[in-house]
Amino acid sequence: MSERRRDRDDDGFSLPELLVSITLLTIVSAAIITSTVAIQRNLGVANATMEDLAATRIGIERVGALLRGAVAIDGALDLRTSALDVGRPDTVTFYTVTGRAADANPLRVTLSVQGTDLVESVQRPTPDVQTATTPTYGAATRRVIARSLLRTDVFRYWSHYQLGADITTRCGRALTATPLSLVDRRAVDSVSFRLVVQQPTGYDSAEADLQGWARFASASDLGVSASFRSAGCLDSGAFGYDEVYTP
Numbered sequence: 001m002s003e004r005r006r007d008r009d010d011d012g013f014s015l016p017e018l019l020v021s022i023t024l025l026t027i028v029s030a031a032i033i034t035s036t037v038a039i040q041r042n043l044g045v046a047n048a049t050m051e052d053l054a055a056t057r058i059g060i061e062r063v064g065a066l067l068r069g070a071v072a073i074d075g076a077l078d079l080r081t082s083a084l085d086v087g088r089p090d091t092v093t094f095y096t097v098t099g100r101a102a103d104a105n106p107l108r109v110t111l112s113v114q115g116t117d118l119v120e121s122v123q124r125p126t127p128d129v130q131t132a133t134t135p136t137y138g139a140a141t142r143r144v145i146a147r148s149l150l151r152t153d154v155f156r157y158w159s160h161y162q163l164g165a166d167i168t169t170r171c172g173r174a175l176t177a178t179p180l181s182l183v184d185r186r187a188v189d190s191v192s193f194r195l196v197v198q199q200p201t202g203y204d205s206a207e208a209d210l211q212g213w214a215r216f217a218s219a220s221d222l223g224v225s226a227s228f229r230s231a232g233c234l235d236s237g238a239f240g241y242d243e244v245y246t247p
Contacts, residue, residue: 048205052148056197056208059118059146063111066120067191067214069098071106073134083216084188086110087180089153092191097217104128105135111145113154118146118195150196150207159187160219189219 072081073095086093090113095106105125112119121142125135157175175184191214198207 048199049208052197052199052205052208053210055146055199056195056210059195059197060193060210060212062120062145063118063193063195064212064214066096066098066109066111067092067094067193068217069096069100069106070094070214070216071097071218073106082182082185082188083218084180084185087155087157087175087185087188088178089155092155103130105130108137110140111155113149113152116147116149117144118149118154119143120145146195146197148197148199150198151194154193154195156192157184157188158190158192160189190215
């Protein structure tokens with residue numbers, strides 16, 4: 001009797017039992033693989049989005065730093081002189097003292113959209129130190145400060161001149177001619193800018209969309225509250241980048 005029981009205990013899986021085991025193992029394995037793939041995809045999307053934001057933030061900070069140092073070529077900026085040589089939605093050329101010594105002539109900088117890149121071109125002055133002679137500018141050094149742009153209309157131009165002291169005029173006046181005329185360039189005292197970036201990583205990540213604003217270093221007194229954040233009212237809940245504000 002005991003030998004019969006031992007023989008039955010030594011029997012292997014039956015075919016139905018084996019099929020059920022294989023089916024359950026397949027279902028569990030498929031679920032694990034699906035979850036792993038989904039997690040990897042989500043991580044890829046998150047990493048791509050973070051990389052877009054980081055790259056865009058660096059570009060925004062660089063553009064802002066250069067534009068905040070904008071001055072006229074002789075250092076005196078008012079309605080008779082301009083910090084800008086070119087003002088278009090995709091290109092701005094200006095003089096800046098960003099990173100320069102107090103007695104140095106300004107750099108001549110061009111920020112332009114070339115293809116899907118935002119390119120910074122810098123020309124150094126001769127003479128380097130301020131003299132009675134108007135400086136001249138030679139060949140430019142070039143570097144890319146933002147890649148994979150989704151929009152080419154990066155720059156908007158604003159003026160607060162002749163608006164009076166009424167705080168309701170804080171939004172300034174948008175100058176929309178393309179390219180800006182000399183008269184309009186003389187009136188510009190600040191620039192808003194927007195970078196929309198989505199790098200081709202293979203993941204369906206959300207684009208990075210950041211905006212900034214810079215008032216020129218030697219702009220005349222705006223005649224409004226010094227606490228305002230933007231020529232384009234970027235701190236207003238009703239702000240839309242494509243809007244034109246008319247006080």
